[in-house]
Amino acid sequence: MTLTYKQLLEIKDLTVDFDRFGGKARVLNRVNLAVAKGEKVGVVGETGCGKSVTMKAVMNLLPTRRVTVGGSIFYKGRDLLTLDRFARRQITGKEVVMIFQDPMTSLNPVFTIGQQMEDIIGYNLAGAKRGLRLPKRLRQEAREQAARFLAAVKLADPERILNSYPFQLSGGMRQRVLIALALANQPDLIIADEPGTALDVTTQAQILELMDQLVQERGIALLMITHNLGVVRETTDRVYVMYAGTVVETAATDALFAEPLHPYTKGLLDSVPKLHGQGLSAGIEGSVPDYLQMNPGCRFYPRCPQALPKCEFEPPEPRSISENHMVSCHLIG
Ligand SMILES: Nc1ncnc2c1ncn2[C@@H]1O[C@H](COP(=O)(O)OP(=O)(O)OP(=O)(O)O)[C@@H](O)[C@H]1O
Numbered sequence: 353m354t355l356t357y358k359q360l361l362e363i364k365d366l367t368v369d370f371d372r373f374g375g376k377a378r379v380l381n382r383v384n385l386a387v388a389k390g391e392k393v394g395v396v397g398e399t400g401c402g403k404s405v406t407m408k409a410v411m412n413l414l415p416t417r418r419v420t421v422g423g424s425i426f427y428k429g430r431d432l433l434t435l436d437r438f439a440r441r442q443i444t445g446k447e448v449v450m451i452f453q454d455p456m457t458s459l460n461p462v463f464t465i466g467q468q469m470e471d472i473i474g475y476n477l478a479g480a481k482r483g484l485r486l487p488k489r490l491r492q493e494a495r496e497q498a499a500r501f502l503a504a505v506k507l508a509d510p511e512r513i514l515n516s517y518p519f520q521l522s523g524g525m526r527q528r529v530l531i532a533l534a535l536a537n538q539p540d541l542i543i544a545d546e547p548g549t550a551l552d553v554t555t556q557a558q559i560l561e562l563m564d565q566l567v568q569e570r571g572i573a574l575l576m577i578t579h580n581l582g583v584v585r586e587t588t589d590r591v592y593v594m595y596a597g598t599v600v601e602t603a604a605t606d607a608l609f610a611e612p613l614h615p616y617t618k619g620l621l622d623s624v625p626k627l628h629g630q631g632l633s634a635g636i637e638g639s640v641p642d643y644l645q646m647n648p649g650c651r652f653y654p655r656c657p658q659a660l661p662k663c664e665f666e667p668p669e670p671r672s673i674s675e676n677h678m679v680s681c682h683l684i685g
Pocket residue numbers: 370379397398399400401402403404405406415643
């Protein structure tokens with residue numbers, strides 16, 4: 353079956369509710385987000401605003417109990433939420449792979465890097481089930497490919513790395529191995545959730561630059577969550593700004609930085625230390641409120657410096673400002 357589709361990934365009206373002590377918390381509230389083939393998209397927003405929950409919903413990594421997921425997640429035109437577990441696993445973890453912030457938890461501690469990479473590559477080569485023993489010729493081919501992927505992520509001495517266990521490598525090396533593993537799947541989309549934040553800033557910058565270069569060369573789409581607005585500005589084509597489980601604004605990266613419209617986006621950009629001027633500017637007071645006590649209107653209302661009376665009770669609808677630029681705010685439109 354061939355489907356026509358405009359976007360590689362298209363999240364439509366995604367809602368996620370967690371049953372908590374004291375009630376149902378609507379953590380994602382109608383999130384819309386799309387990534388085109390080969391596009392680099394950033395997601396920004398304060399801690400707790402639902403970035404990781406969104407990505408986990410795509411990857412089917414949310415807990416199965418006490419969670420309700422609504423809306424649709426189209427990948428190449430098929431709604432992942434309607435597929436059974438087996439069909440979904442053919443896509444997520446293979447065509448769509450995720451790189452986490454802490455490489456130690458994503459690598460299996462009891463297998464060498466070589467064993468873990470050869471498993472993935474062998475599976476691709478043989479089209480066989482993982483864990484099956486490959487014929488010798490394919491095993492050798494898988495090992496050679498694994499070494500090439502390690503070289504691509506600029507790890508010196510791939511042979512030594514292949515024979516190492518995760519604990520024998522430094523944090524930066526492990527993060528590179530994770531990228532190599534992601535590439536070995538030959539994905540169409542890589543989702544990176546704050547890659548390298550467990551590392552020092554210099555190593556993190558190198559990792560992000562490397563990842564940017566590798567996806568560019570291979571035409572892989574990248575959906576990247578990061579707190580580093582400098583990185584977003586330099587590497588992404590488009591940005592989504594999330595606040596308290598909603599997308600408040602999205603635009604081409606240049607347009608968003610040049611003309612942020614939502615008061616939250618403005619505050620977020622203002623909170624970046626400026627090279628000129630005196631240290632940190634004001635930013636935004638307070639933090640993301642408890643999801644069990646969200647304001648019924650605009651979720652940003654309690655913190656918004658420009659709130660109107662209607663913001664308290666009327667949720668703003670997304671409005672198109674220009675092609676690609678969308679904002680949800682009563683002050684605009
Ligand atoms: N399994 C879960 N059960 C209940 N609540 C959860 C669960 N996972 C996440 N949450 C809640 O969902 C909200 C959003 O969390 P999420 O991890 O998506 O934030 P984030 O934007 O990724 O933040 P950060 O920048 O700190 O990584 C938080 O209030 C969190 O407590």
